[in-house]
Amino acid sequence: MDKLVQTADGSPTLWSGEFGESYHSVSAGALEEALKKFLLPSHLPFLVRERDGVSLLEVGFGLGYNLTVTAVELLKVNPSVRVRYWGLERSLSPLLWELRLPPPYGEFYELLKENLKRGKERFRIGPVEVNLxxxxxxxxxxxxxxxxxxxxxDAFSPKRNAELWTLQFLEKLKERLRPEGFWVSYSAALPVRRALAVLGFEVFSTEPVGRRSPGTAATLRGRAVCERVRPLSEKERRKLETSPRAVPLEDPCLCLPREVIWENYLRRVSEREGKPLG
Ligand SMILES: C[S@@+](CC[C@H](N)C(=O)[O-])C[C@H]1O[C@@H](n2cnc3c(N)ncnc32)[C@H](O)[C@@H]1O
Known part of the structure; x- marks a missing residue:
């Protein structure tokens, strides 16, 4: 059963009974997180200064907060912009309908929920095309x-939602990202950063929001100009190169149960550490 939770910036989120985690960072604030961990490091606000059309793929549509904040903020930067959004999602929480967002996001969010309530998977809200x-x-x-x-x-954490953080799944995402584009996440987990590096991405840290650890941004050929995105520090780089935990999660058939993916990962880590498991 999901539960309603209040976050630090006053916006509500849900706590997932299945995953044992909240959909957004409670200490950072759900809307703060959408803005600072996703939209700004994605470089989309820079792109729409020069272009009238951008596209975005999200792993975990969830409650639709990242989409809402992105759409409203990009339209502020460029009122003529068209946004095409692709959202991957297993299923919507039954508590979604109870959520309300404050201005300037409330109006867009109510329209989004109206379309979802009618069971639509492809629809438009003004200049924003939504594909779920x-x-x-x-x-x-x-x-x-x-x-x-x-x-x-924006899946749940690698430990709880391992199937969405593997080398093989990240490779599928890479195939759908333009070389100049940015992959962004709240997570700085070593197996994820290692997988990105193995796939040829340049890996960056993003400014922490509401906690000490940073998020991650990665690009194949893009130029990082956002001030929230910085190269890895020497310490971070060394950890990524030498830590036994810096080994990708693996799911070669893209079909393994999440628990198996995580257990296999732990086994490989303990082999690298030279210690028996458990
Ligand atoms: C942290 S929440 C996403 C929050 C969302 N980005 C937002 O802005 O509101 C993670 C989402 O990933 C979805 N999810 C987890 N495992 C999945 C899978 N294997 N396939 C598709 N969606 C999945 C969950 O249902 C959940 O909605």
């Missing part, structure tokens, strides 16, 4: 019909 692909993201990702300017990776 329901089902296991590992299967549905191939239905994204274009290469996008940014990927928001």
């Amino acid at each position: 692909l329901f089902g296991d993201a590992r299967r549905e990702v191939v239905r994204v019909e274009e290469t996008v300017d940014a990927v928001y990776h």
Whole structure:
């Protein structure tokens, strides 16, 4: 059963009974997180200064907060912008309908919920085209019909939602991201950063929000100009190169249960540490 929770910036989120985690950072604030961990490091606000159309793929549509904040903020920067959004999501929480967002996000959010309530999967809200692909993201990702300017990776944590953080799934995302585009996430987990590096991404840290650890941004050929995105420190780089934990999660068939993916990872870490498991 999901539960309603209040976050630090006053916006509500849900706590997921299935995953034992909240949908957004309670200490950072749900809307703060959408803005500072996703939208700003994605570089989309820079792009729309020069372009009237951008596209975005999100792993975990969830409550639709990242989409709402992104749409409203990009329209502030460029009122003529068109945004095409692709959201991967297994299923909507039954508590979604009880959520309300404050101005300037409330109006867009109510329109979003209205469309979802009618069971729509592809619809428009003004200049924003929303495409939702329901089902296991590992299967549905191939239905994204274009290469996008940014990927928001907002699954639950790698430990609880391992199937969405593997080398093989990240490779599917890479295939759908333009080389100049940015992949962004709240997570700085070593297996995820290692997988990105193995796939040829340049990996950056993003400014921490509401906690000490940073998030991650990564790009194949993009130029990091956002002040919230910085190169890895010497310490971070060394950890990524030498820590036994810096080994990707693996799911070669894109079909393994999340618990198996995590257990296999722990086994490989303990082999690298030279210690027996448990
Ligand atoms: C942290 S929440 C996303 C919050 C969302 N980005 C927002 O702005 O409100 C993670 C989401 O990933 C979804 N999810 C978890 N495992 C999945 C899977 N295998 N396939 C598709 N969606 C999944 C969950 O249902 C949940 O809605």
